[in-house]
Amino acid sequence: MNIGVFDSGFGGLTVLRALLEHIPGADFCYLGDTARLPYGAKSRQTVARYATSSARFLVEEGAEYLVIACNTASALALDDIRAAVSVPVLGVVETGANAARASSATGDVLVIATAATVESHAYAAACAERGLRVLEKACPLLVPLVEEGWIDRPVTAEVLRIYMTELMEQAQAARFTPDTLVLGCTHYPLLRAQIERTVPRSLRVIDSAEVTAEQVAQVLGAGGGAANPGSRVRFFATDSVAKFAALGSRFLGRTIPRVDLVDLGG
Amino acid sequence: MNIGVFDSGFGGLTVLRALLEHIPGADFCYLGDTARLPYGAKSRQTVARYATSSARFLVEEGAEYLVIACNTASALALDDIRAAVSVPVLGVVETGANAARASSATGDVLVIATAATVESHAYAAACAERGLRVLEKACPLLVPLVEEGWIDRPVTAEVLRIYMTELMEQAQAARFTPDTLVLGCTHYPLLRAQIERTVPRSLRVIDSAEVTAEQVAQVLGAGGGAANPGSRVRFFATDSVAKFAALGSRFLGRTIPRVDLVDLGG
Numbered sequence: 262m263n264i265g266v267f268d269s270g271f272g273g274l275t276v277l278r279a280l281l282e283h284i285p286g287a288d289f290c291y292l293g294d295t296a297r298l299p300y301g302a303k304s305r306q307t308v309a310r311y312a313t314s315s316a317r318f319l320v321e322e323g324a325e326y327l328v329i330a331c332n333t334a335s336a337l338a339l340d341d342i343r344a345a346v347s348v349p350v351l352g353v354v355e356t357g358a359n360a361a362r363a364s365s366a367t368g369d370v371l372v373i374a375t376a377a378t379v380e381s382h383a384y385a386a387a388c389a390e391r392g393l394r395v396l397e398k399a400c401p402l403l404v405p406l407v408e409e410g411w412i413d414r415p416v417t418a419e420v421l422r423i424y425m426t427e428l429m430e431q432a433q434a435a436r437f438t439p440d441t442l443v444l445g446c447t448h449y450p451l452l453r454a455q456i457e458r459t460v461p462r463s464l465r466v467i468d469s470a471e472v473t474a475e476q477v478a479q480v481l482g483a484g485g486g487a488a489n490p491g492s493r494v495r496f497f498a499t500d501s502v503a504k505f506a507a508l509g510s511r512f513l514g515r516t517i518p519r520v521d522l523v524d525l526g527g
Numbered sequence: 528m529n530i531g532v533f534d535s536g537f538g539g540l541t542v543l544r545a546l547l548e549h550i551p552g553a554d555f556c557y558l559g560d561t562a563r564l565p566y567g568a569k570s571r572q573t574v575a576r577y578a579t580s581s582a583r584f585l586v587e588e589g590a591e592y593l594v595i596a597c598n599t600a601s602a603l604a605l606d607d608i609r610a611a612v613s614v615p616v617l618g619v620v621e622t623g624a625n626a627a628r629a630s631s632a633t634g635d636v637l638v639i640a641t642a643a644t645v646e647s648h649a650y651a652a653a654c655a656e657r658g659l660r661v662l663e664k665a666c667p668l669l670v671p672l673v674e675e676g677w678i679d680r681p682v683t684a685e686v687l688r689i690y691m692t693e694l695m696e697q698a699q700a701a702r703f704t705p706d707t708l709v710l711g712c713t714h715y716p717l718l719r720a721q722i723e724r725t726v727p728r729s730l731r732v733i734d735s736a737e738v739t740a741e742q743v744a745q746v747l748g749a750g751g752g753a754a755n756p757g758s759r760v761r762f763f764a765t766d767s768v769a770k771f772a773a774l775g776s777r778f779l780g781r782t783i784p785r786v787d788l789v790d791l792g793g
Contacts (some may be wrong), residue, residue, distance in 0.1 A: 276614075401671045401674065401675065402668065402672065402675065404672045405667045405668045406668065407665065409667065409668065411689075414689070415685070416685045416686055416689065418684055419681070419682045419685070420682055423677075423680070423682065424681055
């Protein structure tokens with residue numbers, strides 16, 4: 262089984278990392294559309310055009326199953342991607358919402374994400390479809406903190422404390438009784454331990470990278486390719502291959518030996 | 528005199544704010560190309576196309592003098608803009624470099640800016656032309672901190688302390704004797720007091736919004752329109768007019784009563 266993973270950048274490598282753990286026998290190809298990021302501020306039409314060309318590239322490279330590890334593309338272009346390719350497609354917003362539904366007893370869920378994801382209200386819509394009430398909060402400082410590599414700095418703990426205090430106050434004001442917090446950005450799994458330390462213990466933290474890998478493993482059956490003696494993983498990016506390898510290794514948790522540059526046009 | 532001010536977003540409103548103080552008699556029109564931001568990650572050709580269409584719009588609206596308050600457009604497209612319009616054009620990178628030249632006795636200058644501006648090495652080139660040595664540092668957390676409005680939070684002081692300590696260590700390792708620090712991003716004037724509190728007293732802080740206004744006032748002569756009883760200021764944006772008015776007021780230091788939406792195409 263060859264699994265294609267797509268993101269606008271390298272945040273989706275946290276999803277690939279979880280997939281490698283859950284489906285060790287499969288092969289993987291990862292595409293970061295780094296030349297055209299960020300998707301967050303772009304129109305639905307443009308995101309759909311970028312995401313479908315990226316998805317087609319991965320299928321041409323042999324992907325038999327696609328994981329859309331980009332929140333914006335999952336939110337705005339999942340139907341377009343499904344129409345453009347003939348392989349099964351799963352997006353991180355729906356897997357996060359599935360996991361929230363399975364986790365929450367009270368039906369009240371909190372989501373933290375980038376400003377663009379919050380403004381799209383993609384998690385709110387996906388959670389509402391599953392009968393959940395949702396409070397979404399944009400945390401625009403978390404991505405640059407992760408990209409600076411300041412994971413364990415006191416300043417990051419303080420930023421998290423401010424965001425989480427605000428979120429819990431908003432939840433209280435809205436008479437929410439939340440028991441689940443969804444990490445709605447592929448950068449946030451790197452801060453998972455810090456976030457769990459900051460929020461009340463009554464809140465279960467849903468790491469969308471982790472739950473996406475679990476759900477893919479479930480769909481593909483035990484192992485998804487267990488006969489395969491070792492995974493072959495290939496990396497593609499549309500820009501700045503050196504930066505991708507350097508920064509990406511932090512997200513993947515292991516060295517990225519080679520990244521191939523691809524041109525998908527404007 | 529009607530002065531046009533252009534930025535990809537609302538950061539350039541710090542430049543407009545300084546211009547209003549220095550040239551109180553002039554009229555102003557401000558354009559934020561918010562639909563197409565950020566410029567930082569885009570190619571020179573694309574930035575030039577966006578910036579020239581924006582500059583032409585301001586001239587059509589009556590601007591007789593253009594201030595390019597966008598670091599990326601100043602760095603990548605100043606010649607294209609000058610070729611596209613018949614009015615004088617001044618960019619924030621050159622005014623910042625001019626002020627650094629006038630300020631520095633040692634000839635060693637520090638610049639802090641966004642990652643995109645640092646990667647363009649625009650300040651390094653402009654300062655080198657003026658016989659200065661430069662050390663540039665990207666500070667990617669400062670823009671989101673300003674946009675969150677966390678100006679006076681302890682967490683912002685701590686982020687500044689980390690960045691400035693790293694910068695001074697790099698300066699020492701490079702055997703620099705800096706006496707001047709250029710704020711190479713139009714968001715940073717909002718943190719000027721905090722930055723001045725963090726750096727050694729021997730370092731003079733150059734606020735590029737402030738020095739741009741001074742240099743425009745100098746070029747246009749005393750007052751630049753002193754006969755005018757009061758400034759007329761018009762605001763245009765290519766997207767999210769409501770967000771522009773709300774967030775922009777913080778940068779301008781006064782309420783923005785009205786923003787007109789304009790369509791400059793893709």
